[in-house]
Amino acid sequence: MATMNRVFTLLVVSFLIPAALAGQDSSWQTITPEGVVRASALVDSVFVDKQINRAQVGGGDFTAYLMARLGVNRIPPDFQYRVRVDTALIHFGGRLADLPGEARSSLGPLVMFLKPETRLMAEIDLQTAGPRAVHFRLRNVLIDGVPVPESLLQPVMASVGDQYPALTSSGRDLYVEIPEGGRMALRPDSVALALP
Secondary structure: OHHHHHHHHHHHHHOOOOOOOHHHOOOOEEOOHHHHHHHHHHHHHHHHOOOOOEEEEEHHHHHHHHHHHOOOOOOOOOOOOEEEEOOOOEEEEEEHHHOOHHHHHHHHHHOOOOOOOOEEEEEEEEEEOOOOEEEEEEEEEEEOOEEOOHHHHHHHHHHHHHHOOOEOOOOOEEEEEOOOOOEEEEEOOEEEEEOO
């Protein structure tokens, strides 16, 4: 259980800090255990087995897949975080109260004086990082729609980067290897995978 909480902390603090769920808009997708299976099948079909040249993975499923790759062995059935994907960013959302206690503790000065119903938002972009990798980067964190100043965000995220080797030392960057010539791109509600 402690390991699962640490991994949730990693994800939430590094780039899955929740976002405001504007009226439970239908474009916000759930993150479920079944999503890991669906996303794994598609990723493997394109990048590992090369049975198909392209696929689109729903944003919630892709997030579940990344969580599994980082060591989350069980996503709770009542996981409250939601994800929305557009062509520029991955957005994650929920209330401060929905964060596991360990994640709230790790965020320390960012959230210590906030009310449980406070809405948090993370915005992550996806870029190519050479011929065999893609780069997920935490671009912004907003609290009730207000961007967190870099002077506060940077030391918190650097501390996370020190704890988790999957991330860079900034705590804001995750690199994922893909086959040479492969592509990964954000699409409305999904992540597109392709081989030439």
